[in-house]
Amino acid sequence: MFILKSVVGKLWMTIIGLVAFVLLILSLFWGQYIQTYFAKTQDQTQTLLRLSTRVAAEVIPHLNEPKYLQTINELLSAQDAKIILLDTKLNLLPMEQKEAVKVDSLFPKSDLQSVLAGQSIDNHEQVKMGSKDRLESEYLAVAVPLKAEGQSGSLGALVLYQTVQSLESTQAYVKRLFAYVGVMGFLLTTFFAFFLSTRITQPLLQLKKAADLITLGEYGTRVPITSSDELGELAKTFNHMGEELEDTIKALNHEKEHLASVLRSMIDAVITFDAEGHVILTNPQGEKIVQEWSLIGLQEGETPPVNRQTIPKPMQQLFEAVVAEASEMNSKLHVRNEVWSIVMAPLYSRDVVRGAVAVLRDVTEEHRMDKLRKDFVANVSHELRTPLSMLQGYSEALLDDIAASPEERKELAQVIHDESLRMGRLVNDLLDLARMENGNMVLNFREVEVGTFIKRIYRKFAVLAKEQEIALAYELPELPLVLEQADEDRLEQVMTNLLDNAFRHTSGGAAISIKAEQVLHKDADAIQIDISDQGHGIPPEDLPYVFERFYKADKARTRGVTGGTGLGLAIVKNIVDAHQGNVVVRSTLGQGTTFSIILPCKKL
Template identity: 45%
Template sequence: MWRSVVGKLWITIIILVTLVLILLNLFLNEQVEKTYVRDQKKSLEQLAAEIQKKFNQPGQDQIQYLNNVLQVSELFHTYIVTLDSSGSVSNYGVSPHVPNVPWQEVLSQKDLNRVIKGETVFIKGKVQDRDPNQFPFLKNDVLLVAVPHIVGGKTVGAIVLYQTQEQLSETDIKRWIFYSSLIGITLTTIFAFFLSTRITLPLIQMKKAVEKMARGEFSIRVPVRYHEQDEIADLSMTFNRMAAQLEDSIHQLSQEKEQLASILKSMSDGVLTISKYGKIVLSNPVADQFLSLWEGETQKNTLPPPLQDLFNKVTDDQKEYTGDISENGRTWVVVMSLLYTENQVRGVVAVLRDVTEERRLDKMRKDFVANVSHELRTPLQMLQGYSEALMDDIAETPEERRELAQVINEESQRMSRLVRELLDLARMESGHIQIEPIELPLNELVLRVIRKFQGLARERQVQLCADLGDSLPMVYWDEDKIEQVLTNLVDNAIRHTPSQGSVTVHAYFQNKKVYLEIEDTGSGIPEEDLPFVFERFYKADKARTRGQSGGTGLGLSIARHLVNAHRGNITVKSQLGKGATFRVELPVRVKTEMG
């Protein structure tokens, strides 16, 4: 209960009221006792003095007078007894209803001697050692006044006047004061509980509202008692304003957080927020993919070794750093900067960008420039040299001049073919390949390409043949482009097959796909060069060189783009010294973008 405001307030009010009532009860009892005893004592003393005075007047019938007084005094619950000097009841009389009492024990001999000497003795309280059942009139408190009994100027005993507290007396008054105090405490308890509950009800509602807000329910409000414009109502309205402002702030923060999360999620670059202790606080999906490369090697939320080294440099030197990280054949550029809060470093932010493709394209660009320069430099030098020879009349006979002119013509055609294929390849790589499929028989297409190269094959003493499977379907392809693919592959196979070798074109239908395979018995392609054969200006430094074949190095790259445009796939299998097989996989019908 002491942990509750209601309990504390309730108990505090009860304790305060109880203390006040107890003190008031003690004070009233004291005042009642003093007032009651004082008044009763004064009355008894006045009556005793009057009786004593009458006894001292000569000629009075003292016994008759005393009897009259005794009868009247009993009407006011006052009893009179006359005692002799030994303490026994004298013959002067006693109140009619006073039983035979050993007055020597009510008024001790010592007190009696004091009265005989002329003093007035007052006694209040219970008579000691008296049995209430034997002397019922003595069971209550007694107020007793004893004065000297003087007859003829001589003290013969004592006149005793006493009252018992049988009626509504001091004891009754004290008892009612006590009962009133109990009733006051009970009513105070009920009132205190009601008051404390009413006062603390808004506080309890605020406590529940705060607990709900701690659980994330920021829309909670406390009811306001507008008819009671007190401090608690003001506190409730202030709490509601605070809750509204807090809800609005949380809503704005939530929106900003969601917006930031969406931005981070949609970023193509990886973003990491790192605490000043080197622990990962926030990361987006791209950064998670980067960190997954070290999964199992580092603990959760811990930087991988390459990032840890860069983090140490940034925090030690207090400046931005940029570095490259390479892992599993991929390369990332990492930019790491410090984060500040009130001029205090609170962490580091790292931005990661996968530049593998950019680096590859940059290398391809450089290789492309180098290859084009190399391919063009040789024919240009030959054109320049032979043209200068013609101009200087080095060739003396017409046959020599025709030979020089033929070389110039062949090199110019080679340059023209190179430029044309470069333009075609550039157009294909930019996505400008227009497929115009028509329905055509597959076997006729293959045989037409075979017939085209029979002369070149005989010239090089290479056997060229076709292996056509059964039930070849009608296909729906772009005839010119597929013929260009087969032309490039067959031409490439013949040029790289030595004399007495063979080139076979296989065509078959399987699993709803059409397969075209160009198999040769040439020297083959080294295994380490296989992943690069479809790149521009591919050149293996062993058996297949353009110096021997006269190719431009662009045919396979062009073939790949044309096959991909038909939603197909082209692969190569080869072993050094055992020839090569290029395999083209195409659907029976090509689906164009128009349907």
């Protein structure tokens, strides 16, 4: 019940219980009193019987003397008692008295007949049991026979009655008293409960309302101090607590904003997990990683959890190790052609690991540069070692006169010359590439007519195509194509490198084509030049790396004297990028490869 859940209700019920207990004790005492009073009534009956017997003995000689009888009544009136004399026919004997009470109201005739027969009676039972007749509840009466001494029959009957307090009226009075006391008790209890509600519970309700507002974030809430008692001290303490809490929350928010600013400004990704691997806190970089990496390993049509993000699968193993061993760990993750350096440390709560915090840094470029450095050293060493070995070997053969004829000596000298040219090309390409990557490449921009440029490139490679029995063709649109700003010499270097690769990987009887057309690139006019061959093609896994230095799709390091240096496509990309263009490659293994160069038409 609601009333039992409130302080006022509990106090009200307590006071009502106390009042009911007091009334119960009073009722026990009153009951004892009534029982005692009823016992005195029995004694009074016996007294009246004795008195009536004595009066009857004194009255018999004076039945015919009304004044004597009147004198007796006057004497008995001092005790609120009177006598009534009846003859044998139950008629009143002549007396000088006013009839205050009728005999019929005291005794029925049947009882009076038994009195005439010599039996003494009283109306005590009628008083005890109660009657609807009001007189029976106000008088105690006895009736005795009038017998003369020495006579067997009775001369009549004497009725002696005396005023008594009615037991029923006493009980009714007690009931009314208890009713009045009960009503007064309940009224006082209710009034006191309302008083408590105003003076005691109202401040408590104000404290509860203020606490609810503070729970909702209104930390400036205060309660009025209306008294100097314990409730006033409680309100004062509550207000002080609110002030301290507000200051603490402000300090925490300041620290939180400071930490959030630091996290947002960090280039590294920061992700915090709880002990179950759920994401607690991230900075923008970390949120991006969680969103992207959560898609890894999902089946087709499966969606990642939205309400609570979990630790991505690439970090799962490291997280479990950190939580299990409770120690900081470093690792590198290879995820979707990217390399991430990750440092993960456990978070503690009272010496118990409650989660982990991970800091991730994208080291893809560093990893790629380190790989390029290692590959560069290995490739340069190989590219230089092979011709140097050949130069050393053939020169020693010449010095030792191993060649017996002039033709053999000429052939050895030709090999030495070719290898020296190859070393020269390698050194030149390395120098060009270094200048391009350092931003020291000088471009001489001028207007270039694409049709004339492609025709010149075609004539340059027509003889080589004829020698290798490869069909070389070009395709130009009807309208002339013009590059307003381009370095023709550098573009020729681009075309030469691409066509060298095409001829090197295309067998006799196949075809190589050059096609130029105007396209839209990034919502602007551009010219696209495609160099397509029908060679061996490039495997799909090698396509992202073909523009790196010394990268070889065939994984073979041996080349003939006319082979390339492995730097041609890297030079192509740098020259195209310097023209603010783009170069892409499409290839199908066993069917051929197409390199597309896209250059802007407008001025740079």
